Amino acid sequence: MLESIDTLQQLLFDLAGVLPADTEPLFAMTRWVQLEANETYIRKGDASRRLAFIEQGIMRAYLIKDNGEEATLFLRWEGQFIASHDTIIHQQPSRFIYKALEPINLLEIDYGVLEDILKLHPEYEPLRNFFLMRMLADSLKTMESFVTQSPEERYRELVTEQFDLINRVPGKYIASMLGITPVSLSRIRKRMHAKTKS
Amino acid sequence: MLESIDTLQQLLFDLAGVLPADTEPLFAMTRWVQLEANETYIRKGDASRRLAFIEQGIMRAYLIKDNGEEATLFLRWEGQFIASHDTIIHQQPSRFIYKALEPINLLEIDYGVLEDILKLHPEYEPLRNFFLMRMLADSLKTMESFVTQSPEERYRELVTEQFDLINRVPGKYIASMLGITPVSLSRIRKRMHAKTKS
DNA sequence: TTCGCAGCTTAACAAAAGTTAATTTCCATT
């Protein structure tokens, strides 16, 4: 249950040479959050500025479209960072909802508190760059997949690169993350079986 | 021709209270780059880690797909940052090509040099957070548009929110950025005329 | 075990996008 702190301390040492013993001011301001499956982490309209590291479980970020349907923006799982980007980047109430798909353990910190700590302890700054770059890398990869690949190709890549994900996440969320309907995803699966089984 | 430095100095003051007079160590390491229309800024395979602020002009970032076709990832223009993200984030030779669509003026710095400066002058650090967040905000917005909107809706939004872009950028690049073919873009335009002119 | 319900699949049809190729339009250069 404390592996995340080990991981992050190791990261801070690798990035900036900060010894685990010197990370107390940072981790003193973090707190553990446990959520059950289907429990909401961040509500629509929530103004809190949360940054979290996922120890275990899967989180889904989505929004409600004008027509009332949900659109899944992304999924994040153990070992990844998740942030309320509307409140942190745009300083606006969140248009997105963050909900646990499985029981989840998070190590969270308030972004404003983190900024205060960084003023006093600039030696932690590389950690902020790290998670910003990680989130940027993730979004750029998604963008790339949308301009270079068809929905079927995006799904095939998901199956080969993140196989456990499709076993842990309901297909309708996978579909909307790929930018298609669940009906289309079913057809893609059928086409893939047809090609493979021949 | 020096407005970018004014802009960035003002930004640094707003973000961190750094006076323009105290920014010399930073701007001493930047350099101006002028490119003609169609000139390449970053080649495929290029390992340089360039970060630039666009003073004037439009840059296109694209890659060559397996089938030999180009896919435009994004366009950036005056007032925006552009970065060789493959080399900076993944420390790999760039799979992307960055090319000027118009004559362009950039204020550039090598990312490695910037990191050295930031070690000596941590007071500039908020600037790095700023451009990382800006780039993250841009990519997240693009992702959002892909999961919530149809190609036609994405194009309509581009027309209303960035009207000058469609006058300055050939349609085939707009199309591939929207994830569709130029033929499809033509049909979308026709549909839009039909609906408007009725 | 049964019931109910949500999620997935299938079907049928409409709408949109991909593909290839022909045609037209628009510039840039002579």
Next chain:
DNA sequence: AATGGAAATTAACTTTTGTTAAGCTGCGAA
């Protein structure tokens, strides 16, 4: 002004996706 070439449009046809609705399946609660 004439011309060559790239970009955009149009056309014809194929493929894929969206939409709506009907079954099917699996699983948890009663």
